[in-house]
Amino acid sequence: MDGSQGTPGSREAQGTARGETARLEPYYGGSGSGVGAEGQDGPPPAVRVRGLWKRFGEQAAVAGIDLEVPTGRFVGLVGPNGAGKTTTLSMVTGLLRPDDGAVQIVGRDVWTDPVGVKSRIGVLPEGLRLFERLTGRELLVYTGRLRGLPVTEVDRRAGQLLEVLDLSGAQHKLVVDYSTGMRKKIGLAAALLHNPEVLFLDEPFEGVDPVSAQVIRGVLERYTATGGTVVFSSHVMELVESLCDWVAVMAGGRIVASGPLAEVRGAAPTLQDAFLSLVGADRRAGEDLDWLGGGDR
């Protein structure tokens, strides 16, 4: 149970601070003082992260992240496996308690203002289950009503989302019998149901067939076109390059580059090349496998 508990001091801090409106100083003390001091003139950024840390035992999964994501963008969080993308998104969305650091969503602190934050974000985590013994429609209605939406409104929105996401035919099937693509789509529908301002999607295209991927893409593009912010993680560079206008590159628990797509790509021909040089990956793989293909078996 260690590690999941957070430090005793931090829980005290939470206890005293709950219910107050967004505080600007970091929740966990330490680095990142003065969060929110800058940027008071314009609209607050969609996501603002300062000095975010998370250790699992000896290993730091997230080692001091500072990030500011502008509103209304299609944001890609890219990085190799194990870079800390999922850990970061879990902490940003309030599902995982950070060891240190502060997170604000549209100017509200995730840990001191859960009411303000939870109603403004939609989440599609990776590696966590849904309530899979509900049918697709029941899951949407359940989630919507947990969020306090009126029954008739939940019904209307659920019907439309199921229709748009091409799930109407499977709406009375248990989610446990859904394919990966259908799961991602029903998860996306649940995340969109309350019309959030910022949408966090962890690997929304992982294991999804091209048809479902296109449907998801269409819905997300429509969502950002009307002012919503999408933050999604992926390690498929071509996808990120074609979808996003803003990217953050993670490696080894840190943000190694962030900004508009063109800026991060720089002189490199593709985002893939820029990414590989940023994370310091070796492009020459497999030169010792001289026995592979042709010749002796």
Added chain:
Amino acid sequence: MTAAGSLTGAGEPAGRAPSVVPVFIRLKLSVLRNGLRQSRGRTVGWAIGVAFSMLYALGLGAGMIALRGNDYAPAAAVTLSLVLGLGWAVMPLFFFGGDDTLDPTRLTMLPLRPRPLITALLASSLIGVGPLFTVLVSTGAVVAVAHSTSAAVVAVVAVALLLLTCVALSRAVAAANTRLLTSRRGRDLALLSGLVVAVGAQLVNLGVNALSSHHGLHRMTSLTAVLRWIPPAPAVDAVRSASHGAYGLMAAQLACDVVFLAVVLVWWHRSLFRLMVSPDASTIQSGPEGGEGRVPRSRRAGGSGDSAAAAGRGERPAGPAGLLPRRLVAGRTAPVMERQFRYLWRDPRSRATLATGLAIGLLLPLVAVVQHGTIYQCLWAGGLLGMQMYNQFGMDSSAFWIVSATLATRKDAALELRGRALTLALIAVPYITVVTVGAALLLGRTEALPETLGLSLAFLGSLIGTGAYASVRFPYAVPQDNPFGNAAPGQGGLVALNVFGGTLTGAAMSLPVLALTVTLHLTGHHALLWTVLPFGAVYGLAVAALALRLTAPKLLDRLPEILAVVART
């Protein structure tokens, strides 16, 4: 296997290929060893389990030997061998997930023909605790009926034949049901059938107790005339025939078993062949017609009807939550209750837990009625159902993130807990009432009804209250892949804390009601004992309500911590 190797092998007859038997035996040993390597606790648990089953086998074998010469020895030997055979036949249905080597689909990609595969699988299946157990027990059984040298020789053959038949039967059943057992529905079904067997065994136990007179044994002996012709029993009974010098009968019985073994092997061969040449079940499942009909038509209609009706009536919650006053199920309480009820019906784990509580909660008062015991056995019903409030969020597994992501205020937290408590209460209160009233009527102790019911309700309320607290403070992960484990490895201490700590605290919290009952009894105010019922009911309600209120802020504070624990599966 290199291309060159297979080329040289092609010149020889097909049967000359190197045997795969040693490979499979090594594989089985590696699987056993690696299973033990996972954790120290597991190794210790395994060793204790093996020690106990060996002791049990030795005891059973020794018991059979002690029966040697007794009139009932042949009947006992035949029954025992049948029980062994039945055990082996049903075992794969319950423990399929436990043994990877049982799943032939894992071997489909290997270049193996069914026949050598069967030999190899059969040989590797003979290694393990189960076969050793079978050998020990069946040796006892044949010793009990072997009374001559020729019988001793037949006995050796009989034990070998019995073991082979059991193992082959078990493998054949597993192979024939692989499709079912690896599918989601199959696993759901296996979980529930395990429960049916467990409860059924208790009922059989009750029946055996009731029948365990000389008359009952006599009836058993006459039944043996039929039973001894059901394989694998003939092999064991052949030993008795040999002892009597009835060699014709002996030969017929041994032949009966050999034929049965052959039939089983053919069945196994066919199932394996079918499995190895047809596509994997996972591919079939994702096909277009895969999920059609999974949800019964009635529910399909009911689902849309529910929502349409709810829309028509305004915000009136559907389902059992609709039975309660609207203020009680306001906010997220109603959706939480609806989901809980759906899970109790559809989630095999929730369903099995509830069904166990209901069944044992009924069984123990029933035992009291049969054996003219005490009416206080009815307290078990309240206790077992109240315990279901424990580890609420562990049952959610990592889907708890949905609860966490939508729970932002103390009020949300209170309503979430209330929904779960009300779901349980809506089942438990009527059930306890029916069981207690029934037991009181059958035992002719209607005068003790109010106090028993009052105590039950107080106990239930206390358990719901402490269960809510424990769910928030001491959650533990429930493994999702192993339907028989109730906690993921390394959490034994937490489970014990929940069960024992919870029961003790719950019992301690219902002390005031118990004290009232005892006082009224001791002071001779029997006419006032009815007051225990209203007092217990109000007390239970108050304790539960207070505990939920005090626990709600803790739930809100501990959301990420609970998620971190329950998602660890």
